Each structure stands twice: as structure tokens, then as C-alpha cells.
Amino acid sequence: MPTARLRDLRVFPGFSLLSVGCVVFLYAPIVVLAIYSFNDGRSVTRWAGFSFRWYQTVFANQNIQAAAINSVVIAVIAATVATVFALGAAIATVNGKKGGGEGAYVVLTFPLMVPEIVTAVASLVFFVAVGISLGFATILIAHIVFCIPFAYLPIKARLESMDATLPSAAADLYASPAKAFLRITLPLLLPGLVSGWLLAFIISLDDFIITALVAGPGATTLPLHIYGMLRLGMTPEVNAISTLMLAASTVLVLISGLLGQAGRKH
Amino acid sequence: MSARPLALSSRIPPGLAHAGLLWPSLGVILVFMVAPIAIMLTYSFLVPGAYGGVEWTFSTAAYEQILFERDFLDDSLTFTPDYLIIVARSLAQATIATLLCLVISVPTAYYIATRSDRVKNIWLFLITIPYWVNLLIRTIALLFVLRDDGPINSALVDLGVIGQPLALSYNGFAISLGLIYSFLPFMVLPLYSAFERFDFRLLEAAYDLYASRRVAFFRIVLPVMRPGLIAGSLLVFIPSVGSYLAPDILGGGKTLMIGNLIGTQFQAARNWPFGAALSMILLTITLIVLVWLARRAAQQQQTN
Amino acid sequence: MQRAIIQPNPTPPADAKAAPLSKSSSLPVQHPNSVAAEVRNLRKTYNAGTPHAHEALKDVNLSIRANEFFTLLGPSGCGKTTLLRILGGFEMLTSGTCRIFGEDVSRLPPEARPVNTVFQQYALFPHMTVRRNIAFGLEMLGKPRAEVERTVERMLDLVHMTDYADRRPDTMSGGQRQRVALARALAPQPKLLLLDEPLSALDLKLRQKMRLDLKSLQRETGITFIFVTHDQEEALAMSDRVAVISNGHLQQVGSPEDVYEQPQSRFVADFIGESNLIEAKVAGVTGGEAALDIEDFGQVHAPIAERVEVGQQVWLSIRPERLVLGAGHSDGQGPAKVTDRTYLGNAVEYHLRVGKHALTARSPRGGLRGRQDFAPDDLVSIGFEPGSIKVLLS
Numbered sequence: 025m026p027t028a029r030l031r032d033l034r035v036f037p038g039f040s041l042l043s044v045g046c047v048v049f050l051y052a053p054i055v056v057l058a059i060y061s062f063n064d065g066r067s068v069t070r071w072a073g074f075s076f077r078w079y080q081t082v083f084a085n086q087n088i089q090a091a092a093i094n095s096v097v098i099a100v101i102a103a104t105v106a107t108v109f110a111l112g113a114a115i116a117t118v119n120g121k122k123g124g125g126e127g128a129y130v131v132l133t134f135p136l137m138v139p140e141i142v143t144a145v146a147s148l149v150f151f152v153a154v155g156i157s158l159g160f161a162t163i164l165i166a167h168i169v170f171c172i173p174f175a176y177l178p179i180k181a182r183l184e185s186m187d188a189t190l191p192s193a194a195a196d197l198y199a200s201p202a203k204a205f206l207r208i209t210l211p212l213l214l215p216g217l218v219s220g221w222l223l224a225f226i227i228s229l230d231d232f233i234i235t236a237l238v239a240g241p242g243a244t245t246l247p248l249h250i251y252g253m254l255r256l257g258m259t260p261e262v263n264a265i266s267t268l269m270l271a272a273s274t275v276l277v278l279i280s281g282l283l284g285q286a287g288r289k290h
Numbered sequence: 291m292s293a294r295p296l297a298l299s300s301r302i303p304p305g306l307a308h309a310g311l312l313w314p315s316l317g318v319i320l321v322f323m324v325a326p327i328a329i330m331l332t333y334s335f336l337v338p339g340a341y342g343g344v345e346w347t348f349s350t351a352a353y354e355q356i357l358f359e360r361d362f363l364d365d366s367l368t369f370t371p372d373y374l375i376i377v378a379r380s381l382a383q384a385t386i387a388t389l390l391c392l393v394i395s396v397p398t399a400y401y402i403a404t405r406s407d408r409v410k411n412i413w414l415f416l417i418t419i420p421y422w423v424n425l426l427i428r429t430i431a432l433l434f435v436l437r438d439d440g441p442i443n444s445a446l447v448d449l450g451v452i453g454q455p456l457a458l459s460y461n462g463f464a465i466s467l468g469l470i471y472s473f474l475p476f477m478v479l480p481l482y483s484a485f486e487r488f489d490f491r492l493l494e495a496a497y498d499l500y501a502s503r504r505v506a507f508f509r510i511v512l513p514v515m516r517p518g519l520i521a522g523s524l525l526v527f528i529p530s531v532g533s534y535l536a537p538d539i540l541g542g543g544k545t546l547m548i549g550n551l552i553g554t555q556f557q558a559a560r561n562w563p564f565g566a567a568l569s570m571i572l573l574t575i576t577l578i579v580l581v582w583l584a585r586r587a588a589q590q591q592q593t594n
Numbered sequence: 595m596q597r598a599i600i601q602p603n604p605t606p607p608a609d610a611k612a613a614p615l616s617k618s619s620s621l622p623v624q625h626p627n628s629v630a631a632e633v634r635n636l637r638k639t640y641n642a643g644t645p646h647a648h649e650a651l652k653d654v655n656l657s658i659r660a661n662e663f664f665t666l667l668g669p670s671g672c673g674k675t676t677l678l679r680i681l682g683g684f685e686m687l688t689s690g691t692c693r694i695f696g697e698d699v700s701r702l703p704p705e706a707r708p709v710n711t712v713f714q715q716y717a718l719f720p721h722m723t724v725r726r727n728i729a730f731g732l733e734m735l736g737k738p739r740a741e742v743e744r745t746v747e748r749m750l751d752l753v754h755m756t757d758y759a760d761r762r763p764d765t766m767s768g769g770q771r772q773r774v775a776l777a778r779a780l781a782p783q784p785k786l787l788l789l790d791e792p793l794s795a796l797d798l799k800l801r802q803k804m805r806l807d808l809k810s811l812q813r814e815t816g817i818t819f820i821f822v823t824h825d826q827e828e829a830l831a832m833s834d835r836v837a838v839i840s841n842g843h844l845q846q847v848g849s850p851e852d853v854y855e856q857p858q859s860r861f862v863a864d865f866i867g868e869s870n871l872i873e874a875k876v877a878g879v880t881g882g883e884a885a886l887d888i889e890d891f892g893q894v895h896a897p898i899a900e901r902v903e904v905g906q907q908v909w910l911s912i913r914p915e916r917l918v919l920g921a922g923h924s925d926g927q928g929p930a931k932v933t934d935r936t937y938l939g940n941a942v943e944y945h946l947r948v949g950k951h952a953l954t955a956r957s958p959r960g961g962l963r964g965r966q967d968f969a970p971d972d973l974v975s976i977g978f979e980p981g982s983i984k985v986l987l988s
Contacts, residue, residue: 035404036397036400036503036507037503038397039397039398039400039401040401042394042397042398042401043397043398043401043402043413045394046394046395046398046474046478047398047413047416047417049394049471049474050416050417050420050471050474050475051416051420052435053428053431053432053434053435053471054420054423054427054428054431056431056434056435056441057427057430057431057434057435060434060441109314109315109318110315112310112311112312112314112315113311113312113314113315113316115311116308116309116311116312117312128312128316131316131319131320131324132315132316132319134319134323134324135319135323137528137576137580138323138327138573138576139528139529139531139532139549139572139573139576140529140532140534141532141534141548141549141552141553141569141572142327142330142532142552142569142572142573143323144553145330145552145553145555145556145565145566145569146323146326146327146329146330146569147322147323147326148556149326149329149330149333149556149562149566150322150325150326150329152343153329165322166322168318169318169319169322169323172315172318172319176315226422229424230422230423230424230425230426232424232425232426232534232535233534233535233549233553236553237553237556237557247424247426250426250427250430251426254430254539258430258433258434258437262430263434266427266430266431269424269427270423270424270427273419273422273423273424273427274419274423276422277418277419277421277422277423278419281415281418
């Protein structure tokens with residue numbers, strides 16, 4: 025029998041190459057976009073030197089500023105409200121308690137299963153039918169709705185990984201249920217809460233299609249504004265603002281990841 | 291000792307506390323998502339109003355409009371394939387995207403799952419970041435790269451490889467690429483989780499019984515991973531079939547998919563019942579796929 | 595273990611929260627004859643009224659004395675843990691009463707009862723150091739900071755964990771965590787200490803050491819310990835009294851000797867130690883002694899306290915180590931043959947067949963000290979040490 029070279033049994037040939045290719049494929053377009061945002065010239069094809077001028081334009085632009093502030097404010101409020109609601113829901117449905125636990129879970133993760141465009145138009149129809157005028161408030165409500173499942177899942181996961189006898193131990197040691205929650209459950213849940221909040225924040229910040237349909241005149245978010253800019257043509261300003269959003273998302277993911285690592289060391 | 295139910299106050303009866311915790315979330319979702327969809331269902335059986343909105347007259351015209359055009363002179367119906375083509379295109383694009391994502395994701399997820407812990411985390415990090423980056427931005431980035439005067443074409447023209455820029459954008463190809471680009475991380479991460487739980491001793495047993503690498507992969511690894519593959523496929527297929535941004539930005543308005551069609555009805559075209567009917571169709575497709583694939587995953591569990 | 599510094603008279607916590615229980619009552623001294631805990635007609639049914647109803651405890655009556663090391667013993671699922679949880683307030687009883695030092699606690703939540711628990715998996719708070727864990731109960735009771743710190747130091751000293759005071763639970767071994775759990779439960783000076791199989795996760799040597807430690811800890815602190823275990827050896831070794839529970843029923847309560855030597859039912863005879871259980875028929879009763887016919891064997895005599903009738907079917911319980919084997923078949927009995935011989939190190943075990951009965955005899959190191967050794971297929975005669983036959987009616 026010819027001597028076969030002993031390799032790790034689990035390795036399949038070509039997989040490593042494909043994996044690298046996959047990552048390159050995922051990053052190449054955004055890296056290229058980012059690089060060209062520093063191109064001094066207007067032309068997309070010719071490199072005219074390194075420059076921040078497009079960023080300066082973007083930062084000076086009042087509309088962009090307003091849209092960005094809107095986006096952040098909405099994201100903060102939506103993420104916070106969603107996290108609070110989701111916390112309650114997670115506590116109530118932990119470990120599949122009776123009382124419609126399964127049904128509740130389906131409803132809570134419902135927004136994740138419906139295609140975004142359907143959610144978008146349904147929300148629009150609803151607001152109009154009920155008579156709520158489209159604007160800041162409708163964006164906020166719609167965001168809270170789809171942020172809840174994103175906050176709910178990490179919180180629930182964290183809650184279920186918690187030793188279920190700890191609240192009993194706290195009660196045994198004379199803690200009232202409120203004290204037990206504040207001193208024991210909440211501190212242990214904190215990584216999940218932060219994770220959930222960050223997830224909800226990013227999701228809200230990034231949303232386009234739902235926001236596009238329920239926003240009224242005058243209410244705009246950054247993604248909406250960028251889309252509007254794009255309609256007028258692919259300009260270096262679009263590059264710049266896109267790269268900024270990219271950087272913001274990346275930073276948020278990094279923070280979330282680092283917190284996750286720190287939490288795991290506990 | 292099993293747990294005492296988590297309670298917030300001994301003064302509030304547990305049932306009430308439970309409800310108080312749960313119902314804000316349930317309520318918000320029921321009121322602002324489930325009710326709206328019910329309203330949409332109703333609207334799909336109504337007639338478009340003169341200035342947008344609806345008129346309360348029962349009619350199945352919206353659904354008919356998907357297949358037929360009503361000649362308003364003699365009220366006869368002629369079959370128009372236009373909308374059906376859009377639905378078919380959506381399904382086709384979603385299927386292609388899902389299959390190609392599978393081809394790319396499975397080896398990638400497997401590879402990552404078989405690295406050492408430290409390396410694993412680095413890979414996961416790298417895959418996770420695009421996952422969370424704004425979909426709009428990523429689609430714009432892809433457009434930037436694929437355009438006629440984008441970097442790829444410019445480079446190829448400059449190098450003399452081609453004379454004319456390749457039509458990489460504003461067509462079906464770009465949409466496919468866009469869908470794959472958008473939803474690839476959605477598949478890699480769950481697949482990775484599934485592979486993490488794979489029992490590699492099964493592989494050892496296969497090799498012990500003289501299986502080649504190819505046989506081992508296709509007849510041992512993949513079948514065991516089927517539930518994970520199905521779950522990952524759902525995560526790509528469903529957003530793909532209802533995708534709005536990819537066909538809109540990358541397709542150039544000529545290659546519409548259901549998502550765009552629906553959007554237009556509520557913006558420019560002002561035909562809400564038609565849009566509602568289309569949404570119901572999309573929702574039904576989604577549900578069918580969900581249930582069908584979920585059942586296949588469950589069957590797999592039973593035979594295991 | 596060092597001399598406990600906890601007062602044998604635990605001063606009740608000064609801060610009485612929502613609890614109507616006499617935390618502020620003057621019941622500091624645990625008189626040896628006062629009743630620490632009492633349950634009357636206790637019933638616990640899970641899912642009552644549904645098809646899945648399960649009666650975990652059926653009409654249990656139990657009185658636990660102050661200062662005592664009391665063990666609830668039984669196989670898994672017998673209800674012993676349920677009973678403990680009812681005492682602790684983690685489960686609500688379905689009917690009956692539950693009193694702790696005279697006060698009805700049936701409606702009180704755990705935080706209102708002067709009872710502390712050592713949980714099976716310890717349930718130490720992972721985000722707190724050992725010190726903070728031990729201090730928790732005292733903090734919840736609103737004790738002044740100085741007193742809390744003093745008590746924590748004493749507790750750390752008591753369980754020899756002073757060096758680990760600022761460590762987190764996840765960096766410690768099972769035995770260390772167990773000691774912290776103990777210290778945490780003792781710090782608030784409870785009237786009752788509940789222990790839910792605290793030794794089951796430890797390895798043998800550590801378990802044996804902890805048995806002695808727990809026993810002496812109980813004696814020194816004078817706190818009533820209620821201990822749950824399925825390990826009958828543990829129960830016998832540590833307890834002042836043992837309650838044997840099976841299937842929700844209280845089978846027998848007594849000292850370890852009582853329960854071992856005088857089992858009152860087949861279950862107890864079989865569960866505690868090992869026992870031969872043989873069917874027999876009452877042939878006659880004279881005075882306090884009964885003559886009993888064993889099929890295929892012959893007649894034996896045994897003391898009997900209950901009233902029986904001639905011809906009544908009873909069960910005889912004899913411990914394997916109380917059988918005396920002699921070489922060769924004896925005429926007064928049915929033939930007994932050795933079917934198996936197993937060397938156990940400190941004893942030799944013989945399996946015997948007598949007609950339809952299978953018996954086990956155990957003899958310390960057969961072959962030594964004049965005791966005879968037997969081989970499979972040997973015929974033997976069986977004798978019973980005086981008083982070793984227990985007559986059981988159920």
C-alpha cells in the first residue's frame with residue numbers, strides 16, 4: 025500500500041482556499057468603497073491622490089447632520105425601549121414556562137420571519153388606517169417593533185444559561201423578590217442586556233426599507249438620506265458617508281464582540 | 291432542586307406579574323405587526339381609492355390583476371404574464387442565491403469549525419462584521435465595484451483585457467451577486483454553529499471503513515448536517531425572495547422583483563389593494579417555504 | 595473543626611421584614627425537647643386536578659426536635675426533597691400544616707422564614723466573591739456593616755476558607771464551594787438548616803470527611819439540621835434520627851439503630867443495609883414469640899410485638915451478617931446449598947439456595963479465626979443469631 029501522508033482527518037482539500045475566498049469576497053467591495061472615498065478627484069476610476077475633502081463636504085452638510093442625528097436618536101430610543109420590553113418578555117418566557125410559552129415565543133420572533141417589505145407596507149397601511157400621521161413617531165414605533173426580537177434572543181439565551189436555583193438561594197437568604205432581581209439576576213443578565221441593546225441599536229440604525237415606507241415628509245434617517253443621494257448618482261460624497269456608516273457599524277460590532285468576550289470570562 | 295419561578299414581588303400575584311412582564315412586548319408586536327398584516331389581508335380584497343388608500347368595496351380585482359388585465363371596454367380578461375414573470379424571477383433569484391450560498395458557506399463554515407479555538411474566533415469575527423454592516427451600504431459598495439466605470443471594469447480596460455466594459459451591473463447577474471453578497475453571512479454563522487456540534491468521530495468511523503474523502507463528505511457529513519443546512523437556507527431564501535434593495539440598486543429598474551413591485555404600489559403607483567395582494571402572495575410563499583423546510587428538518591430528526 | 599464561635603443561642607434577626615413569623619420573638623434557645631419543625635397531614639400534589647396529577651407526599655406526619663441532626667432518607671423521587679422544599683418555602687403544600695418552632699409558616703415565602711438552605715449544586719452567586727456570598731444573607735437582613743464583617747470572618751474561619759475569601763466560586767473545587775455554601779447558610783444563624791444532598795457531588799474520601807465535619811458542626815452550633823440523602827450509609831452515620839420515605843409515604847422514623855435493627859416494613863428492611871426477605875406463615879404464638887414456618891426450610895422462632903393470627907402470611911427480615919453457616923446439611927432443616935462465593939475483601943459473601951428461597955450470607959473473612967469457608971455446591975446448615983429475625987407484616 026502506498027504510504028499516504030497523514031493529515032488531520034477532518035481536513036478536506038480546497039476548503040481553506042474557499043474560506044479565504046469567501047472572506048475576501050465579503051470584504052473586497054466595502055474595502056474598495058472605503059479606499060475610493062479618500063480619492064482626491066471626482067473620477068471613480070483615476071486615483072488623484074489621498075484627500076479628506078469628501079469627508080469635509082459630508083461633515084459640513086446640514087442635511088446629512090440632521091439625518092444622522094435623527095438616526096442615532098431613534099436608534100437609542102428604540103433600542104432602549106425594545107430592550108426593556110424584551111427583558112420583561114424574556115423573564116416571563118424563560119425555560120418555556122406554561123402560560124402560552126411557546127405561542128409567546130412565536131409572536132416574539134414573528135418580526136424576524138416576515139419579509140421586511142411586507143412589514144414595511146403593512147405598517148404604512150396600519151398607520152394610515154388608524155390615523156397616525158407619518159413622521160418621527162411612526163418610524164420610532166416601527167423600529168421598536170422589529171428591535172424587540174433582536175434584543176429578546178440574547179437576553180433569553182443569557183437568562184437560560186443562568187443557574188436557575190440562584191433566585192431560590194437569594195430568597196432563602198432573606199432577599200425579597202425585588203432585591204433578588206436587582207442584586208442577583210440583573211447583574212448576571214447584564215452582558216445579555218448589553219448585547220441585546222447593541223444589536224437592537226445597530227439594526228435600528230441600519231434599517232432602510234421599513235423606515236422608507238413609514239417616514240413622512242421631513243422625517244429622515246441616514247440610510248434614507250444616503251439612498252436619496254444615490255438616486256442622484258454615485259458621487260464621492262456617497263462614498264464618504266457610506267464609509268463613515270461602515271466604520272460606525274464596525275466599531276459597534278467590535279464593542280459588542282469585546283463585551284461578549286469579557287462576559288464569557290466570568 | 292428545581293427553580294422557584296422568578297418573581298419580582300411577593301405582593302403581586304405571580305399570574306399578574308407574569309402578564310405584566312410579557313404583554314408589553316406581545317402587545318406591541320400584536321398591535322403593530324400582526325394587526326397590520328390582518329388589515330392588509332382585508333385591503334387586498336378592496337378597491338383602490340381615487341387619491342391613494344382604499345375604498346370599501348369588496349372585490350377580488352387585486353388578485354386577478356396579478357394574472358389578468360381587464361379590458362375596460364368590454365370587461366374581458368386577458369392573461370398578462372408580466373407580474374407572474376416577476377414572481378418567477380424572484381423565486382429563481384432566491385433559489386440561485388441560496389444554492390450558491392450553500393456551495394460557498396458549507397466549506398467555509400466547516401473549515402472555521404475545525405480550526406483551533408483562537409483562530410476560530412478570529413475567523414468568526416471577520417465573518418460577523420459584514421453581517422452587521424448596513425445592507426444598503428454593502429449593496430452600494432457592490433454597485434460601486436461592478437459599474438461600467440467602476441474599478442473592475444476600469445482595470446480590465448486599462449490592462450487591455452477587454453475593449454468595452456463588461457455589463458456587470460444593472461442586470462440579473464448583478465442582482466444574483468447582490469443577493470449572495472447580502473445574505474452569505476446569514477448562512478455561514480448558523481452553519482458554523484451546526485458544524486461545531488458535529489460529532490467528528492463519525493468521520494473517523496467512515497475512514498475506518500475505507501470511505502474516500504469525497505464519499506465521507508457527501509454521504510456522512512452533509513446528511514447529518516441537513517437540519518443546519520435547511521436552517522441556513524431559510525435564512526438566505528426568505529430575505530432574498532422579498533429583497534428590495536438588491537434589485538432596486540443593482541438591477542436598474544428593469545429587472546424587478548416582488549419586493550420592488552410591492553413597494554411601488556404604495557408609493558408611485560398608488561394601488562394599495564394590488565400591493566396588499568402581492569404582499570399576501572409573498573407572505574404565503576414565505577410561509578410555505580418555512581413550513582416545508584421545517585417539516586423536512588423535523589423528519590430528519592425523527593429518522594436520526 | 596474548631597470550636598464554633600456561633601452562639602448556641604442564635605439571636606433572631608432584629609429586622610423583621612414582611613414576615614409575621616417570630617423573627618423578633620423571644621425564642622432564642624433551642625431546647626432539646628422543643629419541636630423545631632412539625633408537619634401534620636401534609637399532602638403535596640403536583641398538577642392537581644389534571645390527568646398528570648402526581649402525589650408527591652401523602653399524609654406525612656413528622657416532628658423534628660430542636661438541636662437534632664435529622665435525616666430524610668429515601669430513593670430518588672420518593673418525596674424527601676419535596677418535603678425539604680416545603681419546609682424551606684420553595685414549594686407550597688397542598689393541604690396540611692407546617693410549623694417551625696410553633697409558628698405556622700405554610701403561607702410564608704422563603705425570605706420570611708428563619709430557615710437557610712445548603713443547595714445540592716450550592717447555588718453560589720457567581721458574580722460575587724466568597725466573602726460577599728457569605729455576607730449576603732446578613733445584608734438582606736439589614737445588619738450593620740461591622741457586624742456583617744465580623745460574622746463573615748467567623749464563618750470563613752469556621753469552614754477554613756479564610757484564604758479564599760476574595761476568590762470567585764468558579765475558581766474553586768466542589769468541596770471548597772460546598773464549604774462556602776455551608777458558611778453562607780450558617781451566617782444568618784437560622785433556626786433550621788436544610789441540606790439538600792450536599793455531599794452527593796463529592797468524591798468518596800471527601801464525602802466521608804465531610805460527614806464528620808457536618809456532624810460536629812451541628813453539635814457545636816446546636817442548630818437543627820434537616821438533611822436529605824438517598825445514601826443510607828450516610829444517613830446512619832450522621833443522624834440522630836432518620837425518617838425513611840418511600841413513594842410519598844413516611845415508612846418509619848427512628849434512631850439509626852432503630853431503623854436498622856427494627857425495620858417495620860419490607861421497604862425499610864430492604865432499603866437500609868441489606869436484608870434477606872423471606873415469606874413465612876405463622877404457626878403459633880406463645881407469649882412474645884412466634885413460631886414461623888418457612889416453606890422448604892423448616893420452622894424458626896422470632897420475637898413478635900404485633901397481633902397475628904395462625905396461618906397469617908408474614909415476611910421475615912434477616913441481615914446477611916446474622917446468618918450462621920455450618921458445614922453439612924442439618925436434619926431439622928430443608929437442604930441449603932451454596933450457589934456462589936464472592937470474596938469482598940473484608941468479608942466473604944455466600945449465595946444460598948434453599949428450595950425456592952435465595953439467601954445471602956456474609957461472613958467476615960471466612961477461613962480465618964475458626965470460621966469455616968465454603969465452596970459452591972457445598973451443603974450447609976443455616977443458623978440465626980438470636981434476635982436477628984424480624985417479623986414484618988407489610
